Amino acid sequence: MNLPSRLLQxxxxxxxxxxxxxxxxxxxxxxxAWRIAAGRYGYDALDAAAAASVRAExxxxxxxxxxxxxxxxxxxxxxxxxxLISGESVWVEIRHQLGNSLSLAGAAxxxxxxxxxxxxxxxxxxAGGWLDRSLLAVCSLLRATPQFLLALVLIxxxxxxxxLLPAAGHGExxxxxxxxxxxxxxxxxxxxxxxxxxxxAVTQTAFHDFARWKGLSNAQTFWRxxxxxxxxxxxxxxxxxxxxxxxxxxxxxxxxxxxxIGHALVHAIFSRDVPMVQGTALVLGVGFVLINLLVDLLGxxxxxxxxx
Amino acid sequence: xxxxxxxxxxxxRTFLHDRRQLAVASVALSLAVxxxxxxxxxxxxxxxxxxxxxxxxxxxxxxxxxxxxxxxILFQRMQIxxxxxxxxxxxxxxxxLATDWEVSDDGLEWRFTLRSGVQFHDGxxxxxxxxxxxxxxxxxxxxxxxxxxxxxxxxxxAQTLVIAxxxxxxxxxxxxxDYRQQILAPAAFDExxxxxxxxxTGPYRMLRMxxxxxxxxxxxxxxxxxxxxxxxxxxxxxxxAEGRALIAESGxxxxxxxxxxxxxxxxxxxxxxxxxxxxxxxxxxxxxxxNHPAFQDPAVRRALSLAIDRTAIAQVVLRxxxxxxxxxxxxxxxxxxxxxxxxxxxxxxxxxxxxxxxxKVAEDGIRHKDGQRLAISLITFSDRPELxxxxxxxxxxxxxxxxxxxLDITNFSAIPAGHHDGSLDMALFARxxxxxxxxxxxxxxxxxxxxxxxxxxxxxxxxxxxxxxAELERMAREGYGPTPAGQDxxxxxxxxxxxxxxxxxIAWYYQNLAISNRLQSAQVDPWERSFxxxxxxxxx
Numbered sequence: 001m002n003l004p005s006r007l008l009q010x011x012x013x014x015x016x017x018x019x020x021x022x023x024x025x026x027x028x029x030x031x032x033a034w035r036i037a038a039g040r041y042g043y044d045a046l047d048a049a050a051a052a053s054v055r056a057e058x059x060x061x062x063x064x065x066x067x068x069x070x071x072x073x074x075x076x077x078x079x080x081x082x083x084l085i086s087g088e089s090v091w092v093e094i095r096h097q098l099g100n101s102l103s104l105a106g107a108a109x110x111x112x113x114x115x116x117x118x119x120x121x122x123x124x125x126x127a128g129g130w131l132d133r134s135l136l137a138v139c140s141l142l143r144a145t146p147q148f149l150l151a152l153v154l155i156x157x158x159x160x161x162x163x164l165l166p167a168a169g170h171g172e173x174x175x176x177x178x179x180x181x182x183x184x185x186x187x188x189x190x191x192x193x194x195x196x197x198x199x200x201a202v203t204q205t206a207f208h209d210f211a212r213w214k215g216l217s218n219a220q221t222f223w224r225x226x227x228x229x230x231x232x233x234x235x236x237x238x239x240x241x242x243x244x245x246x247x248x249x250x251x252x253x254x255x256x257x258x259x260x261i262g263h264a265l266v267h268a269i270f271s272r273d274v275p276m277v278q279g280t281a282l283v284l285g286v287g288f289v290l291i292n293l294l295v296d297l298l299g300x301x302x303x304x305x306x307x308x
Numbered sequence: 309x310x311x312x313x314x315x316x317x318x319x320x321r322t323f324l325h326d327r328r329q330l331a332v333a334s335v336a337l338s339l340a341v342x343x344x345x346x347x348x349x350x351x352x353x354x355x356x357x358x359x360x361x362x363x364x365x366x367x368x369x370x371x372x373x374x375x376x377x378x379x380x381i382l383f384q385r386m387q388i389x390x391x392x393x394x395x396x397x398x399x400x401x402x403x404x405l406a407t408d409w410e411v412s413d414d415g416l417e418w419r420f421t422l423r424s425g426v427q428f429h430d431g432x433x434x435x436x437x438x439x440x441x442x443x444x445x446x447x448x449x450x451x452x453x454x455x456x457x458x459x460x461x462x463x464x465x466a467q468t469l470v471i472a473x474x475x476x477x478x479x480x481x482x483x484x485x486d487y488r489q490q491i492l493a494p495a496a497f498d499e500x501x502x503x504x505x506x507x508x509t510g511p512y513r514m515l516r517m518x519x520x521x522x523x524x525x526x527x528x529x530x531x532x533x534x535x536x537x538x539x540x541x542x543x544x545x546x547x548x549a550e551g552r553a554l555i556a557e558s559g560x561x562x563x564x565x566x567x568x569x570x571x572x573x574x575x576x577x578x579x580x581x582x583x584x585x586x587x588x589x590x591x592x593x594x595x596x597x598x599n600h601p602a603f604q605d606p607a608v609r610r611a612l613s614l615a616i617d618r619t620a621i622a623q624v625v626l627r628x629x630x631x632x633x634x635x636x637x638x639x640x641x642x643x644x645x646x647x648x649x650x651x652x653x654x655x656x657x658x659x660x661x662x663x664x665x666x667x668k669v670a671e672d673g674i675r676h677k678d679g680q681r682l683a684i685s686l687i688t689f690s691d692r693p694e695l696x697x698x699x700x701x702x703x704x705x706x707x708x709x710x711x712x713x714x715l716d717i718t719n720f721s722a723i724p725a726g727h728h729d730g731s732l733d734m735a736l737f738a739r740x741x742x743x744x745x746x747x748x749x750x751x752x753x754x755x756x757x758x759x760x761x762x763x764x765x766x767x768x769x770x771x772x773x774x775x776x777x778a779e780l781e782r783m784a785r786e787g788y789g790p791t792p793a794g795q796d797x798x799x800x801x802x803x804x805x806x807x808x809x810x811x812x813x814i815a816w817y818y819q820n821l822a823i824s825n826r827l828q829s830a831q832v833d834p835w836e837r838s839f840x841x842x843x844x845x846x847x848x
Binding site for chain 1: 451502521743764765
């Protein structure tokens, strides 16, 4: 892996994501001026005069590819423009809302790491035991439950019936717990299975048996010869899992009233907020490339075989 | 357990409905970014130390930005901003930032006396010059004020604001009560006239605004009026109705607005909240294109109206006691005419009217005339979740009289857009009939127009009555003095709409909310102008 090829990849992502989101926004049915005015003023105040003033203000008549070229020029200066709805800078909006999504995703990932891998390790060490079998059942159940349903079960049980945590909202630390738990349970279900399989495979190997023969304790064997093998699939999985996590975050945001990037993107698409959609897609696309890079680098660290 | 499962079932169903929208946005991933806030005013510590209880309000309205045009209605509801003229529960105009107003004999010059000693939240003083600047900014933006024949606005002295008109306009004070005419401090605006901050004069000042979902206010110590008992309040936007209901049910919200029928039923069992409802000047109506070959005949529009079972729609879908019997609900006094014959269902008569109009049922069960099939499209939108449900019922009820309806559930902007390009057949929506506390503003913009451009975006389409328009314009100029025959001209106008049916009223709306037991009692403002924070009392 070399840096120039990664940079080229990044550049291609920027161009393709920007171009694709621009073209997609242009090809949506309906008049953009009406949609933007609808997003700004709501149905009670929307009328032809409002749409006409939006049209005049944004120069929507002079469309064509020109706007895309302007956008590219702005990107070179690290400018994402301003939202057509709120008038706020797209950078500020994205920082704010992506920040909310990321902090939630981070909390979920943290909780899932505390639950999933330890259980998976214990199950893998005694493959076929009662823990292994019941873990399989619980994991399958959790994985098969849509996050929406899981969220409602948690809200109804923990907030409505027990009154322990707020049902929804944002701003206080306790607001993190329910949405993060919802995401974490699904994540933990898979990571537990993954770790369990990796651990079970390790215990079958000759080097594991040898480590035990030469007198290392269970813990020592795991620490020196097991951890690295288990960590490799886990890191790869968690990297990929970010995708699922953000998809989950979008659903979860809507249930828990979380002001994240999913909420922002849905609204931006509905109201033709082109700079906001392009900016968000761009930041997310670049994020993907960086996450993949990070996963590759970590994988290389964990398994240096084959590197010259 | 069974209860839990049945709850989950209906919530999952509503979820599946929305899932498609979410899928659009589930694109991708992330960069490490810190979490700033759009903090507007950080001087949180100044709040009264005596009472740290914070009132929690949950409603469906997103916060878009500081400008009055974007989210001004919310700032008004939170009592951060005020208008020159206010409205009481009965719809009577009351002094606001203006204590008094009078009009010259020719009706061309309005003189508003401003309240003295009014301070903005930034410490600056309100005077006539400030009010003039703000109204000038407001009148340059889209909004109802544009339709008022304002010639010039002058600050005569510190307390006197004069608005000169090119022709009389009796409803001017009501227009000044509209949220778009809220009085902000000049410092709130940037050079383009867009407000960047919310600096009002209300009993609460903005503590923190975090678009799109929350804002926090605290009592303003230098408010000109009495100090409110509730010192702190937070507003949270939650877009899903079942999400709002769960928050109310778990006791996390003191005021929860916009409850759907199913949640209302469930919350009525909850020991933590009390339900409240208030009639509001909002009517669900069916806009009909009177240029359509079938609907240009008033008898066909009457047949549509006769096909609709309003009571069933009200009771089954909306869980209201009854449907609309005319355009204006009883709370809009003057415009509602109790003497009008009620709109009702009579399927046999509807069929007879269509037969008489030449629309005959063909083999496929759909009516035809001169080779044209009576198949039309009906546009509605899902921002109000009850609309698609009612549209589905209408589809069945129109089918029963031989009209085929194709539902098109889309963005609400398709309705005014379809009005202007002429493509719209029918549209179902909920119209606020009193954006300005005096409905004349809405009636003029929705039902008057000109022969070339009859009706309005959210009202009549292709329907024009020259006498009616002239009479509305006269009422706007001169007010509502009785007609020569001694009748209320407003009731007469309602009668014209009822007979011609350019739109078909279906149901009158109620505001539904849940109030927590932490509060002693709460008034619901029927005009949807205020959450009534400053009037609230804690239970202990």
